[in-house]
Amino acid sequence: MSMLNIILFGPPGAGKGTQSEKIIEKYDLFHISTGDLFRKHMGEGTDLGKLAQEYIDEGNLVPDELVIKMVKVKIQSHENAKGFIFDGFPRTVAQAVALDEMLTSQGLNISGMLALEVEDEELRSRIRLRGKTSGRADDQNDERINNRIKIYKQETLPVADHYAMKGKYHGINGTGSIDEIFNHICMVIDLIK
């Protein structure tokens, strides 16, 4: 049986974390969220956490080299997984190229990219709301939130083109109820798996 390797893509606040939890439960995939991994490192005060902190708090991207190394370790230590769901990664074309190479070298590939599509104004209001309880510095002020959306458009959107050119892009309307969105995601996964 081939592995199901999914990239869950979308701007900050699109609902990737919420949908990831439902997807991993239903399809038994191993979740790799680079945002969660960095927050864990920061919480534990590791060297990597210390290096990443400033970038993250300001809403900037962590340098590719650090991100790629961290993901590589995760993939290699879970070779027996039924598949992976990549959440918040790849966020630059360089990361996408590195991911493709990592998978190819193990005889694997990306099954598809599921892209949650949500309007900017809705994103800003969701992130501000999350900021009230998340304790995340990068959720707290409009300048940082706007910076993340700007960087998403400049650095991260080209990753969607990268997978669209391979015929792997699947757009999902990211507004509506959590279950409506999840149902749409499942329809696409059942088609590509």
Ligand code: ADP
């Ligand atoms: P969100 O998508 O809600 O903004 P994440 O939890 O995915 O949040 O990521 C939080 C922050 O962690 C990002 O703004 C960025 O600073 C850093 N980060 C996460 N993933 C990556 C990545 N693949 N490349 C570079 N930086 C990343």
